[in-house]
Amino acid sequence: MGVEEAPSGFLLTTIEDLAGYLRKASLWPVTFGLACCAIEMMAAGAPRYDLSRFGMEVFRASPRQADLMIVAGRVSQKMAPVVRQVYDQMSEPKWVLSMGVCASSGGMFNNYAIVQGVDHILPVDIYLPGCPPRPEMLINAILALHDQIQQAPLGVNRREAAAAAEAAALEATPTFEMKGLLR
Amino acid sequence: MSDTYEPIRPKAGPIKELFAPVAGFGVTLSSMFKPVVTEQYPRAKVAPQQRFHGRHQLNRYADGLEKCIGCELCAWACPADAIYVEGADNAALPQDGSGVPVHISPGERYGGVYQINYLRCIFCGLCIEACPTRALTMTNDYELAGNTRAGMIYEKQDLLAPLAEGMLAAPHPMADGTTATEYYRGDVVGATAAQVAWVREHRPDDPTLDAADAVASGTAPVPAPLQHELRPDHGPGEAERAAGAAAVGSVRNGRETREVTA
Numbered sequence: 001m002g003v004e005e006a007p008s009g010f011l012l013t014t015i016e017d018l019a020g021y022l023r024k025a026s027l028w029p030v031t032f033g034l035a036c037c038a039i040e041m042m043a044a045g046a047p048r049y050d051l052s053r054f055g056m057e058v059f060r061a062s063p064r065q066a067d068l069m070i071v072a073g074r075v076s077q078k079m080a081p082v083v084r085q086v087y088d089q090m091s092e093p094k095w096v097l098s099m100g101v102c103a104s105s106g107g108m109f110n111n112y113a114i115v116q117g118v119d120h121i122l123p124v125d126i127y128l129p130g131c132p133p134r135p136e137m138l139i140n141a142i143l144a145l146h147d148q149i150q151q152a153p154l155g156v157n158r159r160e161a162a163a164a165a166e167a168a169a170l171e172a173t174p175t176f177e178m179k180g181l182l183r
Numbered sequence: 184m185s186d187t188y189e190p191i192r193p194k195a196g197p198i199k200e201l202f203a204p205v206a207g208f209g210v211t212l213s214s215m216f217k218p219v220v221t222e223q224y225p226r227a228k229v230a231p232q233q234r235f236h237g238r239h240q241l242n243r244y245a246d247g248l249e250k251c252i253g254c255e256l257c258a259w260a261c262p263a264d265a266i267y268v269e270g271a272d273n274a275a276l277p278q279d280g281s282g283v284p285v286h287i288s289p290g291e292r293y294g295g296v297y298q299i300n301y302l303r304c305i306f307c308g309l310c311i312e313a314c315p316t317r318a319l320t321m322t323n324d325y326e327l328a329g330n331t332r333a334g335m336i337y338e339k340q341d342l343l344a345p346l347a348e349g350m351l352a353a354p355h356p357m358a359d360g361t362t363a364t365e366y367y368r369g370d371v372v373g374a375t376a377a378q379v380a381w382v383r384e385h386r387p388d389d390p391t392l393d394a395a396d397a398v399a400s401g402t403a404p405v406p407a408p409l410q411h412e413l414r415p416d417h418g419p420g421e422a423e424r425a426a427g428a429a430a431v432g433s434v435r436n437g438r439e440t441r442e443v444t445a
Contacts (some may be wrong), residue, residue: 050221065339101263105302105332108263117302119332127335131305134231139224141328148330 016157023093027092027146030066031059032086035073037100037132044135052115054142063089068139071122074102074152075115080176097141098124107131114137121178201435211403230323234367236306237324239299241343242317243407244366246358246374247350248319249343251294257319264301266310271295276354279385287353290363294318297339301327316367349373349406351395355382373405394430 013084015141033041045051060066063086075083087096098118101107104127106116128141135149153161195203199442222229231237242250253270270292276285287293310319327334331390346352351437365371374395382389383396399405 006250048220048222049224053221053223101305102334103301107303108305110264117332125327126330127302129301129304129329129335130325131307134325136222136224136228137325137327140326143225144330146329169400 001151016152016154017150019154020152022177023152024146024149026055027095027142027149028058029056029068029070030063030086030090031061032069033072034075034079034083035100035102037072037103040132040135041042041070041072041138044138048141049078049135051108051139051142051155054139054146056142063087064091067094068088068097069094070097070099071103071118071124072099072132074107074109075118075121076113077115080115082119083118087122095125096122097145098127099138099141101129102131104129143156211387219382226360231325233323235323235325236308236322237322238301238327238337239304239310239342240320240322241294241297241339242320242361242408243346243350243353243406245350245380247346247355247395248289248353249293250316251289251297252290252316252318253292253294253362254315256313260309260313261304262307262309263303263305265298265305267296267298267315268294269296273354281354283381285354286357289357291363294339297342299337299342301329301335301337302332305320313324341373345409346391347393347406347409349398349403350391351378351382352386352389354389375399439443 035182043049045057051057053105056068057134063069063114067090069087069090087094089098098104102109102114104124106114108131109135110116115121126141126145128137152158191375197263244250253268255268255270258264258266258268272292273286273288274284276287278285306321308321311321314320327335329404355378357378358371359377361371376399379396379399383392386392394403398405
């Protein structure tokens with residue numbers, strides 16, 4: 001019986017805090033850059049900004065060993081299946097950070113060649129605007145994601161939260177049907 | 184020409200050769216005594232360059248009226264189609280019947296709906312160049328990450344510059360005897376007594392009244408415009424939160440909800 005099957009209640013809340021703390025403190029991003037945002041992502045890992053201060057300096061070359069996907073750059077229609085496959089190969093629990101406007105919504109590339117937001121193909125946990133975002137912005141987004149991870153539920157609570165999120169997603173307007181600025 | 188290779192550099196002496204395998208550690212050791220180049224970002228924020236293109240801000244005139252006239256030139260200039268503007272007539276605001284027209288911005292029109300989609304905006308600054316009244320400028324704030332697509336569309340109340348101490352919350356009449364031209368030239372340096380009196384009559388609970396009154400009566404210095412801080416604690420300033428989003432208008436609250444309490 002793992003932590004995930006433990007009964008809910010007082011003990012689990014404490015375990016949730018501990019697990020959240022451990023998970024957020026050793027987030028390993030997958031080595032994955034699609035365009036210019038990747039240059040800023042590399043800069044964030046380099047000495048001046050130094051992501052290793054947050055336990056993240058290891059960009060894993062294998063998705064099996066990574067739990068954070070930083071989608072850095074525009075996702076073309078042709079690249080979309082590859083992005084999805086890399087995501088599928090990552091082991092749970094995993095998170096997605098959509099870095100830059102192209103990954104988040106297509107940005108200024110509002111055309112048939114670019115996926116209009118990586119959330120069409122992946123569940124995105126946090127969006128980061130900017131073209132490209134400076135390394136501080138990336139670190140800011142990562143810290144915001146750390147907060148999310150710290151508060152993430154476990155076990156029964158996690159299943160309930162996932163079910164609630166899925167129900168809400170089924171109710172919501174699909175991204176491709178959105179109008180106006182949300183398009 | 185000999186067959187053997189003769190290096191041009193002289194051969195190292197015996198002592199240098201002895202330490203050659205560990206000489207590389209000298210680089211590491213010496214760097215321990217050099218200053219640290221890492222920016223301690225979340226704890227100490229290094230300010231970006233003065234003209235850094237950060238998040239936008241809709242500015243105000245010194246008496247609290249908005250500079251945006253809803254002309255949509257920013258939206259037209261935007262290469263990423265990230266800006267949505269709907270102009271509205273000042274004359275269509277609820278009037279008090281006394282014949283003094285109520286304004287949100289000087290002149291005919293104001294920006295009724297103003298949205299910037301930060302998931303499209305590439306911070307190129309073309310909107311700033313296009314703005315005829317300098318209403319739209321960029322601040323140095325760059326901390327913009329968010330959880331939802333919808334949340335990344337900033338509404339007018341998120342973009343408006345906070346009311347500085349001494350500014351009078353809109354809507355209220357323009358300063359006595361002025362036109363939009365005087366405002367544009369910078370001749371209006373603070374709220375006038377007539378404007379304060381009007382607001383006191385129609386919104387007696389307005390939190391900006393006392394400070395604006397002090398400016399109008401000359402006991403306080405004229406307000407200096409405020410900028411969004413590097414980490415704004417979310418959107419509207421204190422006065423606007425208190426006055427309610429109804430005072431500044433947005434899509435979420437609907438323009439119909441805006442009214443001047445009589």
